[in-house]
C-alpha cells in the first residue's frame with residue numbers, strides 16, 4: 001500500500017503519477033517564508049513535492065557497527081532512483097504549464113558548512129511526512145528513518161501538509177549513545193531548532209572521513225539510524241520490497 005499525504009484537492013494526475021512510478025510515500029509542502037533555490041525569475045518557490053524512498057531494511061539493520069559495501073551500494077542505488085524520479089516529476093509538472101526544479105540527492109553545495117541547497121527533510125516535515133529525530137534525520141511512521149528523500153520545488157499550487165511540528169522520540173536516546181563521534185546533542189527537534197543544535201556536522205563528517213572513507217569518500221555511516229527503534233520495528237513487517245525498484 002502506498003501512502004499519499006497529499007490533499008484530494010491536488011491535481012488528480014499527481015497521485016496517479018506517484019502510483020505508476022512506485023513512490024512509496026509523498027506529500028506537498030508549503031514553503032512560504034523559506035529560502036529555496038531560486039525559480040527562473042530569481043524568486044523562491046512557494047511549494048515542493050516531498051518524496052520518500054525506503055531503503056532495504058535488512059541492509060540497514062546490518063550497519064550497527066559501521067557501514068559496509070552493501071550499504072554503500074544501496075545508498076548509491078536509492079540516490080540514483082531519487083534523481084531519476086525527481087527529474088521525471090519536474091518534467092511532468094513543466095508539461096502542465098508550471099515551473100519545477102528537482103533538488104539533487106546528497107549534493108553538498110556548501111562543503112564548508114556541510115549543507116545542501118535546501119534540506120530535503122524540511123520539505124518533508126512541512127508536507128507532514130515525519131519528524132526530525134535526535135539523529136537529525138527524518139523519521140516516518142511507515143519506514144522509520146531507513147529512507148532517503150527527494151524534493152521537487154514548484155510554483156504549481158498545491159494543497160499542503162499539515163506540517164508535522166512535534167518530535168515523537170520521547171525519552172529515547174539510543175542514537176545519541178550509539179554515535180561513535182559523539183556528534184549528537186540529544187536535543188529534541190521542533191520547528192525552529194536548527195541542525196547545528198542537534199548535530200555537530202563537522203564531528204560527524206570528520207569521523208566518517210577518518211573511519212569510513214572507503215564508502216563514498218566518507219559520506220556513509222548510518223550507525224545512528226541503524227539503532228532507531230522506529231526503523232528497527234519495520235523489520236517485522238517489511239513493506240519495502242515493492243518500492244525497491246532501480
Ligand code: SF4
Pocket residue numbers: 135178179180181182183184203204205207208221222223224225
Ligand atoms: S552518521 Fe555516524 S558519526 Fe554521524 S551522527 Fe550518525 S552515528 Fe554519528
Ligand code: SF4
Pocket residue numbers: 133134135136139168169172173174175176227228229230
Ligand atoms: S534512536 Fe530514539 S532518539 Fe534517536 S531518532 Fe530514533 S527514536 Fe529518536
